[in-house]
Amino acid sequence: MPKQKKSPNSYYFFLKKNWEEFVRDDKNRKRFDFQEAASRFGHKWKQLSKDEKQPFEAMAKEEKEREKLNHNKKFTTFGESFAQVNGRALEQQEKQQQMKNFLKRLTSLPDAGDRPYIFMKAVYSVEEIRENNSRMYWPLEMSMAVFSLKEGIKYIYTVPIDTRVVPMGYSSAAMENAGRTLLPLPGDSSFPGESSDYKDILRHIFGFANHWLLYKAGYDVPGHYRVFFCHDKEKEPIMTGLQWMVDELKEASSVEKYQYLVDNLKLYNVNDLILAMNANAKEVNPSYISYLDTNLDKAAESVINKGNYDYREEIACPYHKSQMACMKMETCAQSIVLKRVFMLFDELLPAYGFTRTHRHEITNFKGARTGPIIKKKQEESPAKVDDTIEEPDWLKEEPQGRSSSPDGAYGGAWSIPSEQTEPSSSKPSRKRTNASRTSDEDDDAMPSWTRSPTREQFDTDDFPSLSGDSQRSSGSARGEVSWASRGRGSSARLPPPPANYANIRGARGRGSSIRTVGPSSGVGRGSTSSSMFEDEEDFPSLGASNSSFGRKTK
Incomplete structure (x- = not known):
């Protein structure tokens, strides 16, 4: 923002008057120089009485009042002078009046x-x-x-x-x-x-x-x-x-x-157009009564902002033709424009007494012509509307004996027991009804491996590294190998260890909290159904051994 100059004081006007008298007969003298004038006449100012200074003080006060009205020397925080701001406001008022005159003439x-x-x-x-x-x-x-x-x-x-x-x-x-x-x-x-x-x-x-x-x-x-x-x-x-x-x-x-x-x-x-057309409708049809008679801007706004034509695929542009994208119609330029037009038809057609045609109905809008650029794009790649949801390829077939957990997920096996993992012969398509499953019957439309289990996946021995104090045991009611670790927490049984478990176990060290098992043969999305934990020493902060980190040693 430019630096604002102070308005001149009474001393300034005293020096200026004396300077003008000094150079009156000397045309070669340069214009008023404050420093030179002060050196020549400054001592006289001190000799003046209060009454003699009064005229010069009045001149300074008058100049100060004049400066207050000079908007060219006042600036906003963005560096614009008040004069520029006021000029823009006046220009806007002129445009507003010009618009009202035009609309009044046009609609009359x-x-x-x-x-x-x-x-x-x-x-x-x-x-x-x-x-x-x-x-x-x-x-x-x-x-x-x-x-x-x-x-x-x-x-x-x-x-x-x-x-x-x-x-x-x-x-x-x-x-x-x-x-x-x-x-x-x-x-x-x-x-x-x-x-x-x-x-x-x-x-x-x-x-x-x-x-x-x-x-x-x-x-x-x-x-x-x-x-x-x-x-x-x-x-x-x-x-x-x-x-x-x-x-x-x-x-x-x-x-x-x-x-x-x-x-x-x-x-x-x-x-303003809506209000002007409403005024003209009153002249055409005096019996027409509308809340637009208030001439309020908000009343006109409510005419074109009703929700009657929200989320209509017929008026969406090619990018918003799908059912999902149609939910963004408040950002679709074509939807906004056409919604306003059809809302205006609903409000003013009865007042003017015009008969509705197929070009007044949104359901017939597909017959309306489209701009050449969009029309060409529609011919090259027409919008697809499909009631089914196409699942990605990796969901179509789930390999046997693999975990259904995503990569990097560690813990007990997430796969369904073998009697429930029979792949279906064909993947039925799922109809688009709701964003979320509303009933258990919806499971029938999904592959068997994604359905809700009929019984618990885990029992009390699934996470040995977090289990309670007990000794390792072999065998179980299910005929699986289970180990009881020496940690605190729930105890559970795990599926059998991989064949190379002994080699992996021999390479164990302190410091890593998780050890993964190398990939087995076959193609799948995640780790195998084997245990991802080795023993309580792999999780020292949660383990139960006397040497565990974070626990007192007896």
């Missing part, structure tokens, strides 16, 4: 219900903070829909935008946004080739406006045939997203052309 025309309007929405991948706290929203997806109350949806244009790179320092933000929107990261191979042709995207966007608003509608308000409607908070992502694409153009002629179009684009608040 006899054909207001038949005129086309364009809703727009942009989704960004990164919000980059630049100088003076300005923002640049890197575009990821843009969607536009043109409609009229009388004819319904006319055309839509939705395009994914691949910025190819992420600005330095924003990789985490881009990754989080990808998880939030389920849209690909910049540079991902799933983007169609057209998504990085910024000139073609700009040509489609402004050609879209020129075609429907200038040639078809013939807007007679100068400079107002490129008008899109969105929320106030959505204006900056749209404008900076378009500006980002203009900055990426290489040809000077294209930059000049599209920079002019971006500078003259007008984004108006969709809530």
Whole structure:
């Protein structure tokens, strides 16, 4: 922030007056020099009485009051002068008044219900903070829909935008946004080739406006045939997203052309449009009564924010067509735009007395035309909607005699007893019903090795390294070899040790708490069903021997 200068005091005005008298007849004298004036006339100031100083003090006070009103010398914490801030506020007020005048004139025309309007929405991948706290929203997806109350949806244009790179320092933000929107990261191979042709995207966007608003509608308000409607908070992502694409153009002629179009684009608040159309509906149909008569912004907001068309696959873009991705429709640009349009139909069609057509119904939306870029992508890779969940290959067949635990999981065997591990002849598909199992009957749709056990997996001797004081024993009721270790805790029996247990045991040392068994023949996902523990000395902090760490020695 620039350093603020202090307002001049009474001594300054005294010196300035004496200097002007001193150089009045000398045209070659330089302009007022405070240091030289102080050396010449400073001693006179001390000789003045309080009454003689009074005029100069009044001049200083007047100048100080004038400085308070000079916003060019007052700055915000971001380095902007108050004059700049006030100028921007006045400019915003002028734009607001200009918008209201335009909407009033547009919606008061006899054909207001038949005129086309364009809703727009942009989704960004990164919000980059630049100088003076300005923002640049890197575009990821843009969607536009043109409609009229009388004819319904006319055309839509939705395009994914691949910025190819992420600005330095924003990789985490881009990754989080990808998880939030389920849209690909910049540079991902799933983007169609057209998504990085910024000139073609700009040509489609402004050609879209020129075609429907200038040639078809013939807007007679100068400079107002490129008008899109969105929320106030959505204006900056749209404008900076378009500006980002203009900055990426290489040809000077294209930059000049599209920079002019971006500078003259007008984004108006969709809530103001709804209130203006409601006022026009009252003139067309005086018996029409609506809560929009309050002219409150929140009332207009409630019209297009109802949940009537939430999570509808019909209006989602190709990236959000699946049932899972459709749950992210609040981040889908096309879903947001079309939901607002259909909600507006529900509210205002009865007031204008228009008959519903197939283009007013969301269930018939698949017949509406789609932008060329998205249409081509849909033809190349149509969205798949499948009711079944395809399991990974490693789940389809479980090798016999192997543990079902993941790699690196240690402890007793997790495999089901042999009488329950017979693989099924075929893996039935599981219908998508709920995110979690709601009943035991769902187990029938899974392989036998994943079903809940009919009896306990472990008994009192499964973890010898944590067992109680006892001597090793051989044999068990099940005919297995069991060892009782000398640790404290629950005792249990383990499956038979591997054949090379003696060799492994001979290599035992103090210091490692876990010893794994080398892989046996066959292919599997984890360790064998053998014991992963050797004896109580492998776990000194939990063992029972007199030399164990952490225990007193008798």
